[in-house]
Amino acid sequence: MEQPGVLAGPITQRSVVQNLLREVVLHLPLLFSNGANMNALYMDDSYLKEFEAKVESVTKGGENKFFIVLDKTAFYPDSGGQPYDTGKLTKGDVEYPVVYVGKFSGNISHEVSREGLKEGDVVKGVIDWERRYALMRMHTAAHLISEVFHRDSGAFITGNQLGLDKSRIDFSLEDFDREKMSEYFAKANEIVEKDLNVKTYFLPREEAIKIENITKLANVLPPNIKELRIVEIDGFDIQADGGTHVKSTKEIGKIEFIKAENKGKNNRRVYFKVV
Numbered sequence: 001m002e003q004p005g006v007l008a009g010p011i012t013q014r015s016v017v018q019n020l021l022r023e024v025v026l027h028l029p030l031l032f033s034n035g036a037n038m039n040a041l042y043m044d045d046s047y048l049k050e051f052e053a054k055v056e057s058v059t060k061g062g063e064n065k066f067f068i069v070l071d072k073t074a075f076y077p078d079s080g081g082q083p084y085d086t087g088k089l090t091k092g093d094v095e096y097p098v099v100y101v102g103k104f105s106g107n108i109s110h111e112v113s114r115e116g117l118k119e120g121d122v123v124k125g126v127i128d129w130e131r132r133y134a135l136m137r138m139h140t141a142a143h144l145i146s147e148v149f150h151r152d153s154g155a156f157i158t159g160n161q162l163g164l165d166k167s168r169i170d171f172s173l174e175d176f177d178r179e180k181m182s183e184y185f186a187k188a189n190e191i192v193e194k195d196l197n198v199k200t201y202f203l204p205r206e207e208a209i210k211i212e213n214i215t216k217l218a219n220v221l222p223p224n225i226k227e228l229r230i231v232e233i234d235g236f237d238i239q240a241d242g243g244t245h246v247k248s249t250k251e252i253g254k255i256e257f258i259k260a261e262n263k264g265k266n267n268r269r270v271y272f273k274v275v
């Protein structure tokens, strides 16, 4: 999902739209929000661990490999740098392990490793919460870190990949100064300690483009995107984002700066974890 070209050029003025733009570029495929055929429950409630849904289709992908589309789901599909959820679908006493979740042709598809589900079945979905919650903490931490880096150095994020043990963010940044980076991480931890609320909501496209710099945003937004999902860290950061987040910054815990790598001209890769 790295498209640094879109972000190239001097940035002289901060605005909501620039922030939106930053994550629109990274999360573009996610911002189709709750399109007619997705019904992604995690968009409205990141803390939903169990849900009931109806099987809309079953496709065999190989031995012990079946792709299930549900009429709604709380499973997060691999996208925008946030890894997929795992867990299970159950019908009666039978459990169908969910080993991968992806987005294909606008549908969220659950790969299960057991045969037996049929179209029309009503199933219960259960998310592997430990994994998901770790990724939520990582994701909100990544927003905090990006914003601190951006405020202090003007750096823009050009890529990111969250993980369970460690996550990374790529920045377009001239300086390669580990001491400064450590300072940025200390600042990010100060924000964590402030325990700011993290809110998610949808903003109609018309409202988003009323804000200054509309052409830039309009240029990267496909016309069929009618609304944007917004993730706002109260009084600190606002981004368009389709991922799952904790509801207050203190839930992140403590952010640890692992290391930084020099990936060539203006490209800095930063690794971190949350403990």
Ligand SMILES: [Zn+2]
Binding pocket: 023, 139, 143, 241, 242, 243
């Ligand atoms: Zn994000």
